[in-house]
Amino acid sequence: MMPVEKERRSSGRQDTGTLGKAVSVLELVALAESPLRFTDILAASGQPRGTLHRQLSHLVEEGLVDLRPDHRYEPGLRLLRFASNSWARNQFRSVAEPHLRALHEHTGETVHLGILRGREIIYLDKVESRQAVRMSSQIGNASPAYCTGVGKAALSVLSDERLKEIVSGIDFHRFTPSTIADARTLVEELQEVRSRGFAFDREEHEAGICCVAAPVFSADRSLVGGISTTGPAYRVTPEQLAGWAPLVGRTAAAIMEDMRARLGPQR
Amino acid sequence: MMPVEKERRSSGRQDTGTLGKAVSVLELVALAESPLRFTDILAASGQPRGTLHRQLSHLVEEGLVDLRPDHRYEPGLRLLRFASNSWARNQFRSVAEPHLRALHEHTGETVHLGILRGREIIYLDKVESRQAVRMSSQIGNASPAYCTGVGKAALSVLSDERLKEIVSGIDFHRFTPSTIADARTLVEELQEVRSRGFAFDREEHEAGICCVAAPVFSADRSLVGGISTTGPAYRVTPEQLAGWAPLVGRTAAAIMEDMRARLGPQR
DNA sequence: TGAGAAATTCCATTATGTGGAACTGTATTT
């Protein structure tokens, strides 16, 4: 017998045993562009047939995944239920909400709230310039931190140690000609963001989209994120963005003030 | 040794093994009013210490649950990410959306889209009368089918067989004086809904809130739900509701028409 | 600073998940 060494997962994933594998499968289904067939998941997951079949059965049984009559798997409604509560009760988000509205009133442009998770920014809230788009497609979406305004603002308040750890793991990708595409440039940029107190995104993630962002963080910096005002490049000039910066900064400060008041100073 | 018979879970839950237990714990955390301590979860879950601790560690590791510095567990951001995609890509919802808007334009009141899952209605979308409340606390929320307009509309299009199965499992609870509180009354009411084609909710779930709802379902009725127009009792008279009924019915028909066109007639 | 509560770690035991292979059902081709 020679168990040698069980092939280690490429990403630095710890061992979360059976659950981890099931969640990988769930992720595959949840983030897929369209409902997947068993075979598709089989190929993508690298799991053996029998195992995958049981995993999916259990996920379906639990309502996390739905199996349609045409044998395609799609995310289940129970996910929505879980997320709905966590969103509604998220303290970060609920504290920030009125401030985001106010910021939107002043600027007339779209306002975002995002939070750093690993190397990604997850958008927690959004106030759109156009009318009611309830749970916008953006909420819950993730974007790389290194090329978004909110992301750079968030990164800028991390300790050098944590920052180094994160930056070293970034897989840079040029979304547009102005995307920052290497660690050195990013760190330099973040130095500037630190001294300025806010970050710009000049079409670094999406062509034609710019923003100003300011960091928001809990007292112990265990929660790090940011807010931003975003607009189309043709309408929002660099001067305009710079003009909004102080307001965005004050809004961020007000949110942190409120957080401290509500959550107590320990965090 | 006498393993006798492993205590069967009270609710008709199948065996989903390790995953099922982990999901129960996740649900506990996700649906809790506020972040829970380890001990709270321990008591609520009935799991042994060591086991629960590992389960939570794994959930945290996977990002489904967050452990705050004060040793309290709260739902993790990854849930949001999963749900965001499933919501945005949900075909039922996306087909219905423009129709919901139109219905809202005509009535001026809040419009809901809900889907039946077991004995509950899960709200998939909402167009509010007042200004932008993006992902309202309602979206993703669940309410009992038997006392909501959307729920009764959905139940009314089920086969007698499926209906019987569901009704027999309902745990009736009087939310208001007018809540239907027994199976017989419910079935009678559903007969009426069937012949009328739409359902009313006259303050049966929440005092002061009424609605008219019409069923929406896929061709094979594997997906069953409904749409409704809701308003406060003081403003929305029974006559007003009845007046809206045909419009709500036509909207539901239009949604089903679109679904058939987009998903093909098989479903 | 100490007592008590809460959280975390440990580890022998065994229940549970694993995965290769066989099987069944359903399209597609000749």
Add this chain to the structure above:
DNA sequence: AAATACAGTTCCACATAATGGAATTTCTCA
């Protein structure tokens, strides 16, 4: 209509990974 290929499901000997009682560490607040 028979043959072929492909997708989905079931099975079961085996080994891994979950279990849970108890010991240990860490927090909390008199």
